[in-house]
Amino acid sequence: MVPAPEILKRVDDKGNGGMVVDSGTTFTMLPESFYNAVVTEFDKRVGRVNKRASEVETK
Structure with missing residues (x-):
């Protein structure tokens, strides 16, 4: 199990945060660590x- 940063665990009232893992997506945008x-x-x-x-x- 990989512990996720708090910002990726919840979506705030403005829609910020959260995470979607999609193996079909071309780019992955996550904090580097x-x-x-x-x-x-x-x-x-x-x-x-x-x-x-x-x-x-x-490449």
């Missing part, structure tokens, strides 16, 4: 089954 934690956890769980396409990730 949280994004890195998600990537690390994802790799731990999925990396045992699938290899990363590191050669295309930077």
Whole structure:
């Protein structure tokens, strides 16, 4: 489990905050430290089954 920043856990009365995880979205916009934690956890769980396409990730 990756602990999310409080701003991503709730939507305020003005509609700010919250988070949607959508694997079909082209871009991911999350705070960098949280994004890195998600990537690390994802790799731990999925990396045992699938290899990363590191050669295309930077393109």
